[in-house]
Every structure is written in structure tokens, then in C-alpha cells.
Amino acid sequence: MAADVHKKSGDVLNGSLFPDDGQHAERSESPTPGLAQGTEPGAGQEGAMFVHAQSYEDLTSTDNPDATLQMPGDGEDVQADQTMIEEISKDFSELSTQLTGIALDLEEEIRQSKEDKLELSPQASRRDSVLSGKEEEDVAMDAWRMHQKHVFVLSEAGKPVYSRYGSEEALSSTMGVMMALVSFVEAQENAIRSIHADGYKVVFVRRSPLVLVAVAQTRQSEQEIAQELLYIYYQILSLLTWTQLNRIFQQKQNYDLRRLLAGSERITDNLLDLMARDPSFLMGAARCLPMASGVREIVSTCLQQAKAKSLVFAILLSNNQLVSLVRKKDQFLHPIDLHLLFNLISSSSSFREGEAWTPICLPKFNSSSFFSAHISYLEQDTDLCLLLISTDREDFFTVSDCKRRFQERLKKRGVYHALLEALHTPFYSVSKVGIPYLRHFIYKSKSSGLFTSPEIEAPYITEEEKERLLGLYQYLHSRAHNSSRPLTNIYYTGSHENLLAWVTNAFELYMCFSPLGTKAAAVNAAHKLMRWIRKEEDWLFILTPQTY
Amino acid sequence: MSGQRVDAKVVMLGKEYVGKTSLVERYVHNRFLVGPYQNTIGAAFVAKVMPVGGRTVTLGIWDTAGSERYEAMSRIYYRGAKAAIVCYDLTDSSSFQRAKFWVNELQNFEENCRIYLCGTKSDLLDDDRRKRGIDFHDVQDYADDIKAELFETSSKTGQNVDELFKKVAEDYVQFTSFQEMTEEKGVDLSQKNTPTYFYSCCHH
Ligand SMILES: Nc1nc2c(ncn2[C@@H]2O[C@H](COP(=O)(O)OP(=O)(O)OP(=O)(O)O)[C@@H](O)[C@H]2O)c(=O)[nH]1
Ligand SMILES: [Mg+2]
Numbered sequence: 172m173a174a175d176v177h178k179k180s181g182d183v184l185n186g187s188l189f190p191d192d193g194q195h196a197e198r199s200e201s202p203t204p205g206l207a208q209g210t211e212p213g214a215g216q217e218g219a220m221f222v223h224a225q226s227y228e229d230l231t232s233t234d235n236p237d238a239t240l241q242m243p244g245d246g247e248d249v250q251a252d253q254t255m256i257e258e259i260s261k262d263f264s265e266l267s268t269q270l271t272g273i274a275l276d277l278e279e280e281i282r283q284s285k286e287d288k289l290e291l292s293p294q295a296s297r298r299d300s301v302l303s304g305k306e307e308e309d310v311a312m313d314a315w316r317m318h319q320k321h322v323f324v325l326s327e328a329g330k331p332v333y334s335r336y337g338s339e340e341a342l343s344s345t346m347g348v349m350m351a352l353v354s355f356v357e358a359q360e361n362a363i364r365s366i367h368a369d370g371y372k373v374v375f376v377r378r379s380p381l382v383l384v385a386v387a388q389t390r391q392s393e394q395e396i397a398q399e400l401l402y403i404y405y406q407i408l409s410l411l412t413w414t415q416l417n418r419i420f421q422q423k424q425n426y427d428l429r430r431l432l433a434g435s436e437r438i439t440d441n442l443l444d445l446m447a448r449d450p451s452f453l454m455g456a457a458r459c460l461p462m463a464s465g466v467r468e469i470v471s472t473c474l475q476q477a478k479a480k481s482l483v484f485a486i487l488l489s490n491n492q493l494v495s496l497v498r499k500k501d502q503f504l505h506p507i508d509l510h511l512l513f514n515l516i517s518s519s520s521s522f523r524e525g526e527a528w529t530p531i532c533l534p535k536f537n538s539s540s541f542f543s544a545h546i547s548y549l550e551q552d553t554d555l556c557l558l559l560i561s562t563d564r565e566d567f568f569t570v571s572d573c574k575r576r577f578q579e580r581l582k583k584r585g586v587y588h589a590l591l592e593a594l595h596t597p598f599y600s601v602s603k604v605g606i607p608y609l610r611h612f613i614y615k616s617k618s619s620g621l622f623t624s625p626e627i628e629a630p631y632i633t634e635e636e637k638e639r640l641l642g643l644y645q646y647l648h649s650r651a652h653n654s655s656r657p658l659t660n661i662y663y664t665g666s667h668e669n670l671l672a673w674v675t676n677a678f679e680l681y682m683c684f685s686p687l688g689t690k691a692a693a694v695n696a697a698h699k700l701m702r703w704i705r706k707e708e709d710w711l712f713i714l715t716p717q718t719y
Numbered sequence: 720m721s722g723q724r725v726d727a728k729v730v731m732l733g734k735e736y737v738g739k740t741s742l743v744e745r746y747v748h749n750r751f752l753v754g755p756y757q758n759t760i761g762a763a764f765v766a767k768v769m770p771v772g773g774r775t776v777t778l779g780i781w782d783t784a785g786s787e788r789y790e791a792m793s794r795i796y797y798r799g800a801k802a803a804i805v806c807y808d809l810t811d812s813s814s815f816q817r818a819k820f821w822v823n824e825l826q827n828f829e830e831n832c833r834i835y836l837c838g839t840k841s842d843l844l845d846d847d848r849r850k851r852g853i854d855f856h857d858v859q860d861y862a863d864d865i866k867a868e869l870f871e872t873s874s875k876t877g878q879n880v881d882e883l884f885k886k887v888a889e890d891y892v893q894f895t896s897f898q899e900m901t902e903e904k905g906v907d908l909s910q911k912n913t914p915t916y917f918y919s920c921c922h923h
Contacts, residue, residue, distance in 0.1 A: 410788060434735060434758035434786045521757040524744065525782070529761020530792050541792075544761075564795050567764065 211677035212705040213616030213623065213712040220496050220716045221457070221620035222505040222535070320396075321386040322443060324403060327379060328425040333403070333436065335443055365393045376400040380420035381407070390642060392649040395453075399446050402507070405534045406442050409511050410435055413538035441518035442511075447638055449491060451513075453648055454615045454679070455506050456622045460492035462593040464709040469586045471495040475717040477577035479570055481563035482719065483542065485577075489554045489594050491517055493621070493713070500718045505535035506620055512544075516556055522546045526574070528567050533560075545570045549578060554594055598626035604703050606696045608688035610668065613644060614704055615679040616712065622679075623704070623711040630667075640668075644681050647672040651679070662690050673697055725766055725779030727891040730797040730832075732825075733806030734817035735785030738839040741874035742806065743782045746884050751875050759784040762796050769888040776888045785817075797825065800832045801894075802887045809838040809871065812852040822865055833890060834867040837883060842873040 208214075324333040366373040374396040376383045383400040391399075408416065411431065419426050446452045462470075474485050475497045483502055487494040491513045498504060515531070516522060530541035545559040545567070557577070561570050581587040601611055603625070611631070615622035631640045643663070651658050651674040661672040666686060671693045673680040682700065684693055704711065731739040740759050745751055747767050762783040769776050781796045783789065797803060803825055807818040818836065825832050838858065843850055862869040868886060872879040 431786075431788045433788070434784070435788070437758075515760070519757055519760060521740070521759055521763070524740075525763040525765035527759075527761055527763050529784075530789070531761075564792070571764070 206675065206677040208677045209618045211616050211618065212701065212708045213614070213621055213678075213714075214618040215712075215716050216714050220498060220504065220713070221509070222503045319387065319389050319447075320443075321384075322400070322403060323384045324407070325382050325384070326420065326424075326426070326428060327377075327382060330425055330427055332381065332407075332428045332432065333439055335440065365396075372396060374400065376404065378404050380417060390646055392653075394652075394654070395645060395649055399443070399452070402442060402446065402452065402510070403439060405507055406439055406511060406514070407432065407435075408534040408538055409508075409515075409532045410438075412532040412540060413534065414540070438515060438518045442514045445491070445514055445517070448634070448641060450613055450622070450624065450641060450644060451491065451506075451510060453641070453645055454613065454622045456615050456620045457493045457506060457509055457513075458491065459621050459623060459712055460489055460494045460593065460597055461599055461623070461710050462494065463589065464714065466586050466589045466593065467495060467710075467713065468715060469584050470581065470590055471497065471713075471715070471717045473577055473580035473584060473586075475719065476580060477573040478719050479561070479566065479573050481561040481566045482559060482570065482573065483562055484558075484560040485573070486512065486558040486560075488513065488516070488556050488558065490597060492597060494555070494590075494593075495713065495717075497717045497719060505533070508533040508535045512558060516546060516558065522556065523548055523551060526571055528570075530564065531560075543567075543570075545574065547574060553591060555590070601625040601628065604700060606699055606703075608685045608692065609696055609700070610683045610685060611640065612680065612682040612700060614681075614700070617677055617679065619712060621712050640683065643668070643670055643683070647681055648679075662693060664690075669693060671697060724777060726777045727779065727801040727888070728781065728799055729778050729802045729804065729887060730781045730800040731783055731804050731806065732793070732797065732818075732821040733785055733837075734808070734811075734814040737785065737806045737808040737811070737814050738874055739785065739804075739806050740782055742804070742837070742839065742872065742880060742883075743780055745874040745877055745880045747780075749877070751877075758786060761789060767884075769884065771885075771888045771892045774892070776891060778884070778888060778891075793824070794828065797829055797832065800829060801891055802833045802835060803829075804835045804837050804883065804887070805867075806837045806839050808852070809840055810843050810850045810852045815853045815858070819861075822867070826865070833887075833894070834865060835883065835887060836862050836867045836869045838869070838871040840873060840875070841871045841878055842875045 320335075322333070322335040323331070325331055364375045370388060372385075372387050372389075372391075372393060374385045374387065374393050376397050378401075381404060383403055385396045385400055387396050389396075411419075419428070419431070449458075451458055470487065474487060474495055477485075478497075483499045484504055485495075485497040486509070487496070493509075496504070511533070512531075521527070525547070527544070527546040529544050529546065531544045532538060532541050541564070543561045543564040543566070545557075545561065547557055549555040549557060557574055559570050559573055578587075581590065601609055611625060611627055613622055613624045627637055627640065631637050643665070647661055647663060647670055650661055651672050657674075658672075659674055661670075663670040663672075664686070668686055669684045669688055669690075671680075671682045671684070680697060680700070682693065682697060684696070688696075708714065731743060733739055735758055736756065740757075740763070741751060743763075743765060747765055759782060762781050764779065764781055766777055766779045769778060781800070783793060783796045803821070805818045805821045805825075807814040822834060822836075825834060836858065859869060868890075870879055870883045870886075872883055874880060
């Protein structure tokens with residue numbers, strides 16, 4: 172059962188780490204846990220760019236959190252449900268082997284992870300020692316991923332809509348199991364349900380007319396997995412709108428949605444990959460590209476000046492990092508919508524040519540209609556992508572002209588070069604902070620919805636190691652945001668590293684130390700890091716966002 | 720490319736995967752990109768200047784996505800187009816059915832748009848004639864019926880690609896000059912060189 176992994180000797184719970192010395196109204200020199208929201212390092216001076224989003228907002232606002240079931244059924248039905256679950260989980264093991272098509276021994280994996288309960292990813296080290304050669308690594312990596320998490324989307328009528336890994340033929344041959352699962356979740360609209368069995372978590376999210384299912388071996392909580400499924404759901408909405416999706420299924424219950432989604436699998440695959448390695452999703456925030464504040468300010472001004480009546484948002488980004496964002500006054504972007512846009516851009520090289528003009532729904536902004544997005548790279552071989560979101564689909568040439576004017580201004584004001592320069596150093600090294608034993612950290616300013624994080628360096632070299640680190644952050648994050656018992660401070664000791672989490676209503680900080688450090692040193696380091704971030708916030712964050 | 724005057728709007732239409740993007744890529748950059756297929760999202764705009772008979776014509780090309788998802792919005796891409804290059808894959812007969820759908824669409828909503836039928840990936844037929852998915856004469860008859868030009872191209876080898884766009888540009892020039900002539904309204908008195916036959920005889 173899921174709760175087993177949670178009790179960890181090294182966890183230090185609330186209250187003991189940091190004193191709470193009340194609320195500070197001013198931007199303080201030496202940040203403390205009592206910082207009020209809006210005064211923490213990285214907080215924008217003129218308010219936020221984003222809708223303020225709590226993690227899991229979607230789950231807790233529309234869903235009853237009690238609907239997360241460890242084991243469904245209480246009272247008289249227990250017996251029946253138990254057997255049903257056993258059957259389902261047995262079928263599911265079969266299903267997973269069928270779908271992967273790779274005969275790794277599941278039982279072996281499961282036994283292994285039971286023995287090494289405290290390791291987040293026991294498979295990793297084992298395989299490293301076995302495999303060599305790039306190709307084998309790729310295959311192994313895929314296999315490993317498949318074991319970590321499957322994702323399926325089906326219609327309520329049981330028709331396949333999307334499947335991560337595994338061909339459609341394989342998927343349709345297992346429709347029987349799918350139908351059983353669907354009937355199992357039939358009960359409640361918008362509920363999250365989960366089954367825990369055999370080292371798997373099977374999580375269902377039902378968003379009529381779709382059902383989303385994840386089969387995961389990760390240590391993520393149900394909420395986190397459900398959050399990822401919701402992202403997939405929103406991804407589908409961004410292509411179709413909620414209105415269209417519902418209309419289609421109202422007209423024809425057993426419609427095959429794959430027809431309409433053809434060609435978008437790549438976008439969804441990319442989203443799942445991104446969520447496994449980019450902390451933006453976990454943080455519910457955008458990562459800023461570090462840049463001299465003077466340069467950023469001029470860039471933002473140029474972007475702001477190249478306006479048009481129909482423009483709502485203008486976003487300049489580089490490799491999923493935010494460079495600048497201008498928004499219409501009173502219009503806020505939701506981080507989920509921003510992530511979907513980032514994902515769309517990173518999933519396709521087709522935007523490198525010409526200028527794209529595409530309908531896109533921002534489901535958190537308005538799930539019933541399309542915006543028109545103008546997507547283009549400033550120059551073909553640079554990683555600077557400009558995204559202009561317009562309300563008028565007939566306005567292509569006007570919006571296209573905004574891009575031209577923006578580029579002209581950049582050159583006239585002489586910052587184009589400095590901007591390109593900043594792209595060469597998209598990450599800073601953690602050694603810049605000068606804290607011994609500190610390997611990595613994530614700091615999020617809640618009021619700005621932005622976070623900063625140094626480059627991931629040794630020993631987290633391989634993709635697996637990187638994902639393992641993210642897995643650790645995920646674990647701390649879920650503990651900190653546990654809906655029944657949220658924690659402010661957590662200190663976690665593991666055999667490979669120690670971690671510290673510090674979550675207040677103004678910021679979230681996650682730090683990763685070498686296992687040689689002590690708790691006392693980690694607490695000191697947190698304060699030191701906060702001072703460093705305050706000192707460096709100018710270039711780490713976007714402090715003066717612009718509006719139209 | 721923006722800010723530049725576009726003379727003629729040209730729209731690429733056709734089922735997904737038939738090779739619209741590759742055709743534009745070959746024409747604009749004279750290259751054929753290998754690598755995984757990247758379906759177009761929405762549509763992509765690119766402008767290209769063509770020399771035609773002593774003048775230049777700027778074609779504004781809309782490369783639309785073939786996915787059915789965008790079908791409902793396709794009008795914004797072809798509205799006002801002077802030419803439509805309706806593509807089908809020479810090896811895939813279902814793509815020809817889809818081409819007919821686009822032709823109907825254009826005939827109903829955009830009657831002034833000239834239609835160019837384009838069978839793509841002709842290089843695939845070079846290896847094996849039997850791969851042809853639809854009879855050439857059937858297509859030719861259809862093209863005659865709808866008064867469309869017919870081309871068979873390969874973006875991989877470049878075969879016939881420039882010829883296709885050249886024809887589009889030339890037709891545009893010819894058509895617009897013809898249109899200018901027929902649209903000429905009366906005599907402009909301010910124009911000094913206008914011959915004044917009518918004045919010299921009668922009526923005064
Ligand atoms: N052999 C051969 N392959 C081609 C040719 N043209 C395109 N292809 C291949 O066909 C596939 C689809 O080409 P695209 O140009 O992306 O197709 P599209 O019509 O733009 O597709 P959508 O954007 O989804 O509507 C790609 O894998 C191309 O490499 C050709 O002339 N010869
Ligand atoms: Mg294309």
C-alpha cells in the first residue's frame with residue numbers, strides 16, 4: 172500500500188527548523204520565513220503576471236479530496252470491491268506487459284523495489300552496472316520509463332483516445348480490461364480514484380467525456396499523478412476546446428476522437444516527457460531565463476511597444492524559459508496555460524520555418540474558445556521564440572507586423588546582441604552561491620509565479636539521475652502540500668543526498684545537499700541562500716513586468 | 720517577411736502527410752528535409768518573391784495543416800486566395816478523395832481562386848510504377864472537368880516544383896493584367912497621353 176514509503180527516519184516535521192517571527196510588510200534585507208507574500212525575493216514590483224495558482228488547485232477546487240481512495244468501498248461492499256480490485260490489478264499487470272512489448276520481469280522489479288523501499292529508483296543503479304553502449308541505454312531508458320508510468324486516455328464509451336507507449340493495435344486488444352476499468356470509475360464525475368496494488372498506483376481522473384488513467388510505479392502521490400493527467404486533459408482541450416469536445420460526444424457517444432487528434436500525439440508525448448524532467452510543472456510556475464536586468468527591461472519595453480489592439484499576451488521564451496511576458500492590463504495568464512504553450516512550442520520543429528498562425532485554446536483562461544497564436548523564431552538558428560496571442564483570427568498581418576516592429580526596436584535600442592548573449596548562459600552554476608555541500612536548489616516566489624534553479628550538475632548526469640532528483644523534489648513537494656497535513660519544513664536524509672524543503676505562503680524552497688552535510692548546516696545554508704537570492708533577484712527574476 | 724507587400728495569396732491544401740510543407744520547403748529554400756515527419760500546426764505563412772516576365776510578384780503562401788482538426792477554420796486561410804495548390808499523394812488514393820473535398824470547398828466559397836492539382840512524391844513511382852494509387856488519366860479528366868492545371872512533383876528530387884510555382888505566378892500576372900484591362904473604367908481626362916479619338920469627331 173502506498174503509505175508504506177512515507178515514514179522515513181530522517182524526516183523532521185513542522186516547527187522545529189525555523190522560527191516564525193511574524194509578518195514583514197517591507198521588502199526585507201534578510202529574508203525570513205515570516206515574509207509576507209509580495210515581499211519575498213523574486214516578487215514582482217508591480218504585481219503578478221499570472222493567475223495565482225496553488226498547487227493542485229484543480230483537484231481541490233472541483234474535486235472532493237476525499238474521493239481519493241486508498242481502497243474503494245466501505246461497509247457492506249468491501250468484499251466485492253476487494254475481489255474486483257484484485258482482478259483489475261492482475262489484468263493490469265498483463266496489460267502492461269502486453270503494451271510494453273518488452274519482457275522485463277515485473278515481479279522482479281516489484282520485489283526489488285520492496286526490498287529497497289527507501290531508494291527512489293532502485294532500478295537505476297542496477298541497470299547502470301549492466302548496460303553499456305548508447306543504443307542499449309536508450310532502449311533500457313524507454314523500458315524504464317514505461318515501467319515508471321503508463322498513461323491512457325479513453326472516451327467514456329471506452330474508445331481509445333491516446334496511449335503512451337504501445338501501438339494502437341496493442342491497445343485495442345486490451346479493450347476488455349479498459350472497459351472494466353472504465354466501469355469501475357463510472358461512479359463519480361470529476362473524482363480521482365486510485366488503486367494501489369503490486370507496487371503500482373493506478374490513478375483515474377474522469378473529466379467527462381474523457382477518462383484518463385495512469386499506471387505508475389513512481390513515488391508520486393495520487394494527487395501529483397492526477398495533476399499530470401489533468402495536464403493531459405488540458406492539452407487535449409487546448410487543441411479542441413471544451414465546448415467542441417463535449418459537442419462531439421453529445422452528438423455521437425462512441426466517436427473516435429483519434430481522428431481529430433491525429434498528429435497531436437507528439438505534443439502529448441512531449442508533455443509527459445517534460446513533466447518527468449522539468450520542475451516547472453511541479454512548481455506550478457515558470458522558469459526565468461537569467462539576464463541582466465537592464466537588458467531585460469529594454470527587451471520588455473520593446474515588446475510592450477510593439478502592440479496591437481487584438482493582442483492579449485506577448486511572450487518571449489527560450490527553451491522553455493521565460494525571457495519576457497507582456498499582458499493586457501487586467502488579463503492574467505494561468506501557469507498551466509503557459510506550460511501548455513511552452514510544451515506546444517518545444518514539441519515541434521515546424522515553427523522554425525516561416526510564421527505559424529494557429530488556433531489555440533487556453534483552457535484555464537477560457538475553455539470554450541480559441542485564441543490565435545502567432546509563433547515564430549526571431550532568427551532561424553537562435554533559440555528565441557516569440558509568441559503573440561491575439562483575439563482576432565483575421566489579424567495575422569497586423570500581429571506579424573508587431574513582430575517586425577519588435578525586432579526593429581531591439582536592434583535600434585542595441586540590446587539584440589546582449590539578448591543573444593544571455594541565451595548562451597541559460598543556467599548558472601550552483602557554485603556561484605558559495606555554499607559547501609549544496610548541489611542544487613529550486614526557489615519559487617509565489618507572488619510572481621516564477622522560480623529559479625541552477626544547472627543540474629554532477630552527480631546528476633544521466634537522464635535517470637536527473638529524473639531521480641526531480642523525483643526527490645516531487646516527494647518533498649507532495650509531503651509539504653499534503654492536503655490533510657501540510658508541512659512547512661522537511662529535512663530528508665537519504666544515502667545519496669540530503670534534502671531540505673521550506674514552504675511558506677510567500678515562497679517555496681527545495682535544496683539538495685551532499686549526504687555529508689548536517690541538518691544544522693542545511694538550515695544555515697537555507698538562510699544564506701535566501702540572502703543570495705535577494706541580492707541577485709534582479710537578474711534571476713522578472714521584477715518589472717509590463718502591460719499593454 | 721512581414722511588412723512586405725504580398726501580391727498574390729496562395730494556399731496549400733490537402734490531406735495530412737501528402738507533402739505540402741515539403742513542397743513549400745523545396746520551393747522556398749530549395750531543400751528537402753529528412754527526419755521524422757513534423758505535421759504542421761494550424762498554418763504557416765511564408766512570402767517569396769518571383770521574377771515573372773520583367774517584373775516581380777510576391778507570393779504569400781499559406782501552408783495549412785492537413786489534420787481534420789483545423790478543417791472548420793480552414794476558410795480563414797483560403798479566403799481571398801488567388802491560387803490554391805491542392806495536393807494529393809500519388810501513392811495514396813484516399814488523399815485524392817480528400818483533394819476532391821477541397822476542390823468542392825473552393826468551388827463553393829472561393830470561385831475566383833484558381834486551382835492547381837498537385838500529385839506529390841513522384842519519386843516513389845520511379846522505383847515502382849505499381850505504387851501509383853490512382854490512375855493518371857482519371858486525374859487528368861477530373862482536372863479538365865474542374866478547369867484545373869495538373870502537376871506531378873517530387874519535393875525530394877525537386878522534379879517539377881519550380882515549374883508549378885512559376886505557373887502559379889505567371890497565371891497571376893496574366894490574369895491580373897487581363898483584369899486591369901477589363902476593369903478599366905471610362906476615359907481618364909487627366910491623363911495627357913490618352914488618345915482622344917472620340918473628341919476629334921462629332922458631338923461638339
Ligand atoms: N519520397 C518522398 N517523400 C516525401 C515527399 N514530400 C514529402 N515527403 C514525406 O512525406 C511526409 C509528409 O510530408 P509533409 O510535407 O510534412 O506533409 P504535409 O502535407 O505538410 O503534412 P501536414 O502538415 O500534416 O498536413 C514527410 O515524411 C516527408 O519527408 C516527396 O516528394 N518524396
Ligand atoms: Mg505540413
